[in-house]
């Protein structure tokens with residue numbers, strides 16, 4: 115356990131008392147390049163989508179096929195817009211964000227530090243590794259001990275040769291089926307978590323069996339499941355009974371694709387991307403079943419078209435639009451505060 119971190123939350127500007135977190139989005143990206151999520155072919159009626167300008171005329175196509183449009187897949191160069199949107203988030207009652215960009219989708223803690231300094235938003239950076247197909251050969255060839263050592267260093271000394279420290283491990287990327295490298299990374303994550311008492315966040319593969327299989331691997335390796343967030347449940351578990359079964363395993367349950375309102379899901383075209391209304395129904399189900407201390411929420415902005423500058427909902431959509439929808443659908447203010455303040459705070463505090 116890292117004695118100097120115990121009882122604190124570690125942001126890119128240093129440690130803070132957990133009470134300073136305020137309203138916290140637990141899964142966002144401010145600086146990333148998600149080219150690994152790109153789809154190799156455009157739909158046949160749009161042969162030139164990859165070379166179209168990003169303008170109003172094309173926004174409908176880009177929203178429908180966000181991963182076919184290569185320029186959409188990077189937030190690099192968007193820092194001024196992101197900074198404006200972080201200020202807007204703060205003006206509307208937001209306070210903190212977990213920035214989950216890990217190795218494989220171009221993380222940059224220096225940029226996160228600049229953004230935190232310019233906006234006053236607490237940014238908690240993620241250490242670790244994204245999905246197998248995005249990783250460089252060194253990670254495939256590394257031993258588990260080497261991966262543990264890098265993640266521990268990122269949290270205790272500083273990441274990428276800087277003195278800027280991460281405050282969470284993840285998002286740790288997994289595919290379906292889970293690959294050998296991803297299993298090694300999960301086992302290393304559990305070992306690093308045991309040493310540090312730190313929070314962990316997981317990106318599961320796109321299959322309803324994936325979240326439970328990840329939890330099994332982490333638990334077998336000694337990980338603390340009660341301090342682990344399972345992301346992207348929106349597009350992973352669709353059945354309320356199966357969700358109740360998964361909730362019993364004890365992780366935090368995260369719906370983090372709020373703001374995506376296109377049901378066509380380019381990554382897996384026979385799965386429907388739910389609407390915000392459907393996300394809220396699933397959340398209400400787990401709240402009604404006694405899991406109000408386990409739910410966290412976010413937007414997982416990772417493409418240009420979801421920034422306000424490009425006609426998207428931005429990082430403030432939950433505060434501005436989703437919370438009122440929740441209250442109108444029987445979720446209490448106390449439960450909203452748990453999802454946005456108390457649960458993120460408990461998760462992010464080092465033990």
Ligand SMILES: CC(=O)NCCS(=O)(=O)O
Nearest residue numbers: 148317346349381414416
């Ligand atoms: C950055 C990232 O991996 N987001 C999740 C996208 S997905 O379509 O829900 O897998």
